[in-house]
Amino acid sequence: xxxxxxxxxxxxLDEIRAQAGTADESRSVATSxxxxxxxxxxxxxxxxxNLGGLACPMFDIGEELEAVASACGSTAWVLWNHLAxxxxxxxxxxxxxxxxxxxxxxxxxxxxxxAGASTGVKATPAGDKFTLAGKAAFGSGxxxxxxAGVAFVIEDRTAPQFSMVKLNQAGVxxxxxxxxxxxxxxATDTVYYSGVGLAANRVVPFHFRYREVFRDPAHAMIDHxxxxxxxxxxxxxxxxxxxxxxxxxxxxxxxxxxDRVAIxxxxxxxxxxxxxxxxxxxxxxxxxxxxxxxxxxxxxQRIEQNxxxxxxxxxxxxxxxxxxxxxxxEAMGLLLRVMGGNGLREGPSFxxxxxxxQAMPLHINAHQDRLSEQIGRNLLGLxxxxxx
Numbered sequence: 001x002x003x004x005x006x007x008x009x010x011x012x013l014d015e016i017r018a019q020a021g022t023a024d025e026s027r028s029v030a031t032s033x034x035x036x037x038x039x040x041x042x043x044x045x046x047x048x049x050n051l052g053g054l055a056c057p058m059f060d061i062g063e064e065l066e067a068v069a070s071a072c073g074s075t076a077w078v079l080w081n082h083l084a085x086x087x088x089x090x091x092x093x094x095x096x097x098x099x100x101x102x103x104x105x106x107x108x109x110x111x112x113x114x115a116g117a118s119t120g121v122k123a124t125p126a127g128d129k130f131t132l133a134g135k136a137a138f139g140s141g142x143x144x145x146x147x148a149g150v151a152f153v154i155e156d157r158t159a160p161q162f163s164m165v166k167l168n169q170a171g172v173x174x175x176x177x178x179x180x181x182x183x184x185x186x187a188t189d190t191v192y193y194s195g196v197g198l199a200a201n202r203v204v205p206f207h208f209r210y211r212e213v214f215r216d217p218a219h220a221m222i223d224h225x226x227x228x229x230x231x232x233x234x235x236x237x238x239x240x241x242x243x244x245x246x247x248x249x250x251x252x253x254x255x256x257x258x259d260r261v262a263i264x265x266x267x268x269x270x271x272x273x274x275x276x277x278x279x280x281x282x283x284x285x286x287x288x289x290x291x292x293x294x295x296x297x298x299x300x301q302r303i304e305q306n307x308x309x310x311x312x313x314x315x316x317x318x319x320x321x322x323x324x325x326x327x328x329x330e331a332m333g334l335l336l337r338v339m340g341g342n343g344l345r346e347g348p349s350f351x352x353x354x355x356x357x358q359a360m361p362l363h364i365n366a367h368q369d370r371l372s373e374q375i376g377r378n379l380l381g382l383x384x385x386x387x388x
Contacts, residue, residue: 008045009064012036013071020072023185024352027176029075034144037079038108046083048223051090051098052105055225058233058303059296062240066289069244073356074185076241078112078141084237085113088230089149090222091214092162092204098222100164100202109146111164114139114191116364121152121193123161128200130154132165132193142167142174143187150193151206162206163198171196182359208387215308225303231388232314233299235321235366239292242328242360245353246285246335252350253335254278256343274338281334288327295320311384315375322371325361332357 004010012033019030037043045061047053061083069076089111090101104111116138123130132152139148147164154161165172171194178188207213211229214221221227260268268274295317302309332354344351361368365388374384 004067007064007067008042009037009040009068012040013067016068016075017071020075021349021352023072023074025184027178027184028187029072029078029144029185033072033075034110037075038110042079043082043108043110044105046087047101047105048090048225050223051102055223057296057300058228058236059293059300062237062292062296065237066240066244066247069241070248072185073241073245073353074183076244077183077186077356077359078144080234080237080241081112081140082110082145084230084234085149086111087226087228087233088113089164091226091230092149092206092210093164093202093222094204095220095222097202097204101222104147107146110141110144111147111149112139112141112145113149114142114189115149115151119151121150123152123154123198125154125200126197130198130200130203132171132196132198134193136191136193138188139174139191140186140188142189142191143176148191150198160206160208161203163203165193165196165198167191169196180359181355183356211314211388215310217308224306227308228299228303229309229314229317229388231365232317232321235371236292236296236299236317238360238363238366239288239321239324239328240296242325242357243285243289243292245357245360246281246288246328246331249332249335249350249353250278250281250285252348253338253343256346256348257338260343268340277334277338281331281338284327284331284334288324288331291320291324291327311378315378315384318366318371319375321366322368325366326368328357329361 004013016033019033023029041054042064044053045056049055065076065080068079093101114136118137121132121134121136123132136150145167148167150165151160151162173192175190175192177190178186213219214227258269339350370386374386377384
């Protein structure tokens, strides 16, 4: 990892780290941290230059998220969600909405995409507008965001549509119902819409397999970078975040164990099994980072050369993230073994990071069962059936 002094988020890292425990206990990231992120150039990293963004390499974004995750998992999670979903929104809305998206970028506004399991939003035509009603679940960062992407179905039609909704308007309610043990301040909440107006000229089709539409050279895009699939990118960035969490725990364990004494007066740091477990954990963390970084650099090279991605590239990104997360999971188990009951009794940050990590390989984008199926079908010459 680059020296953190060279990262864009570096000025915020101490504050992010200092509030991590309180954020976990209160289930809310500090307002000052959210405001600081909105004022930081990191918010524009995934926006193309013709939108007023920085068009940063995917690898650079991964390194920034790795650093934030090492300080606070929940803060990294919502920042990750903003950067990834903006990438999707720019791809979906297309060149006709450049002015709209440029305004969001210029103002440093935050976006999110509640569209998880149990989501159901319908729209009723009303002149040159639509009226939205329903709920959208798993809106990570919704309480911190300014805009939400919304996928919905117009009455009497079956094809899903997409647009964006300002969250601070009448008819929008955010229910803080994320009660999980992991990422407790991620505000992965449910958004309810009731009579919310939506301009018809900002509605676009939400293609079932949008990644294939984006790969069509004849399909106009705001920028070539948006032809890369947002789910695959989010998985690789998630793997980098996992590495950040694991590295922080490795650092804590190795520092905290040096003066610990086990039953019988044996110094824990002198036990051979401790050396073995720490060595294996470090190797797994390093391998996880190398795996994710390689796939990110491949992606950046493709973007630089204006190469349109194919399904094999998408599956390559997905498999790299899956492998990296599995390596991190192995490392976490080894570190937990080294910590032991006495280490956990002391109440370090290790346990919070351990809990936060549990959500990472379980996210639907990166879930091992979903990804393995697609990769396996492709190897057998069968079409991948999942829409994303």
